[in-house]
Amino acid sequence: MTAVDNEHRPTLAAVASRAGVSASTASLAFSGTGPVSDATRERVLQAARELNYGGPDPRARSLRRGRSGIVGVVLEERVRDAFRDPIKIATLDGISEELGEIDAGLLVLTEVAGEAGGDEKNPVTLSDAPIDGAVLMGCSPRFEESIATLRARGVPVVAIEGNPGDDDVVMILQDNREATRLGAEHLKKLGHERVAIVALSLDRDHLRAPVTPERIAAGTSSTTLERLAGARDVFPDAPAYTGAGSYVEEGRLAALELLSGEASSRPTAIIAQSDLLAAGVIRAAEELGISVPEQLSVIGFDGVKVDGLWPYDLTTLVQPAAEKGRAAGRAIKAMLGGSDVETRLFTAEFHEGNTTAKPSA
Amino acid sequence: MTAVDNEHRPTLAAVASRAGVSASTASLAFSGTGPVSDATRERVLQAARELNYGGPDPRARSLRRGRSGIVGVVLEERVRDAFRDPIKIATLDGISEELGEIDAGLLVLTEVAGEAGGDEKNPVTLSDAPIDGAVLMGCSPRFEESIATLRARGVPVVAIEGNPGDDDVVMILQDNREATRLGAEHLKKLGHERVAIVALSLDRDHLRAPVTPERIAAGTSSTTLERLAGARDVFPDAPAYTGAGSYVEEGRLAALELLSGEASSRPTAIIAQSDLLAAGVIRAAEELGISVPEQLSVIGFDGVKVDGLWPYDLTTLVQPAAEKGRAAGRAIKAMLGGSDVETRLFTAEFHEGNTTAKPSA
């Protein structure tokens, strides 16, 4: 197809002059604000049609209005990886739903994009994008600088699952530790003693490896650390193994490691830090001929219904992901409206499915 | 946290005057273009720091430059649904990768968002967003009008998997029919005769139901129709059943219907229109005690590796999703650069895994 001719495209002024009115009147005719006679409006629209005018330029409009109608969503990973996580998607959906009400668009920014920095002709990075607000999903320490810039520019910032402590930013938090502890206590009450943990990544390295005190000390993912702490609040000596991401396959691989021993020393329950990991644990058990929940109890985290897990109904901690997204969206809206907003802590709810039971005697 | 004060935020002019230089010089100091003495630049940056100036306003910049550095991606469904499709995500990743090189941001627009139209204070819709280009993912007939507006405004438009025929738009197409036919022929060569089809949705109604000639006539999803036609090129009488979306669970439900008959009349092979559906078919077979591929061959479409499908290696038609996304991104870039771009047809590659075999005698 032919490239478009960007040179002489009609402007509002051109339309106005063709319609025989002033630019101000033409503007009113388009925006619908203010009093314009029907006859005039029609004449303006007619002129616009004749000139093939596509409506007011959003760039000019946003400059004048001081609002672009766009909210940035910042991901830590590249699109492909971020969107494999159903929790992120649900959260994003919540944000989108809430912001859709004010017809705001979502600008997806990846933390890495800014670094690529090739030609740098049209830099749209966190600190340099026409956004009215920003939502950081799983904010990493590296954001500090960008956050400062955004605040200097007056852009409201909300962080989901960030490291608490950033005082300048509204946070949407999850009771990861308490919730996991709740799940662990359920297992304890059932009588489990040998419990293992399949954990999410501790940092950006995405290692498949046993968790050691050193790795914990060096860990940067607060979500992982908090859930780990919650499980060990109840089972202090529970061995843990990290997967290279929140995927079914990773859960399977980790579980194969953890379940490799003799039946007598093997864990009778596994706490997985996400539902996808838990699904993988179940697959591994099936594969090893270990029945769930009779010989192995499995508990997850998230409460996303894992596609294709039937007939299992995973025991898990249901986190209100969409609601968290909506809360983030509402927070942005409120701050745009000039209100103050406070950090919120969300609570996960325990769901008992059919993947946990008493350990076999 | 306290809402931000949008009233008196410093501007470039303020910084300039504090640094004792003109606005033009200050601009040069920030953009790095043009000759500025080190001393001056430092003075400007210092003044900016003192005033807590967060850099040039992107809105003003984009007006002046005529570019916003943002490309819109239009989805037909709401975020949650669109992002459950691994193909869409891979494509999006490709777009993002390619556009990341010019540091362009991705603005996610949903077709439905515009309709909500509540307060309409900050409308950011397809036809009214500060975008330099637009990618339509699975464009529906309803886009027609918006496309016209975009073209009038000079915004390059690329459609992925759209209905061919839109002459005004660069298309990224897939050889759905030919590819499916290839897969079907593979089955035929193996000796299969009783073949059934698990199809994607025919239209926006997302019905779980057998495919009838009437439904085909009323169908609007060209992808589904093309793949269906491809399968029936080889097996004209193959019964088909649509799932309510491209999900494992839907594939499972559809397959349960199709496999419910006597072993002697039951299909010996199933052609699924997506890998997720195929995964569901396999689950259904497992559940019914039908072994794959010995008693049932299964073939998919997409070539995404379905998480948790192990140990199966699905026979499928691998579509170059990420590459298609990159092509879309490159097309946008080229059109922004003023070049002409042509519609491209992508070819899926047949991958023989371990889910197809000769029918048992």
Added chain:
DNA sequence: TTCGACTGTCGAATCGATTCGATAGCCGGG
């Protein structure tokens, strides 16, 4: 008939930066 209230339209300022062409100062070579 006259005075306000109201309506429709217009001019001009404004949003905040970028950029082109002009200018002033500076240096070294002829």
Added chain:
DNA sequence: CCCGGCTATCGAATCGATTCGACAGTCGAA
């Protein structure tokens, strides 16, 4: 010593719309 060439800086125009205040003209009421 003078002038061409270069560098750093500045003024002013520009991007394209929105919006406020002003201004005619119309109508109804007193």
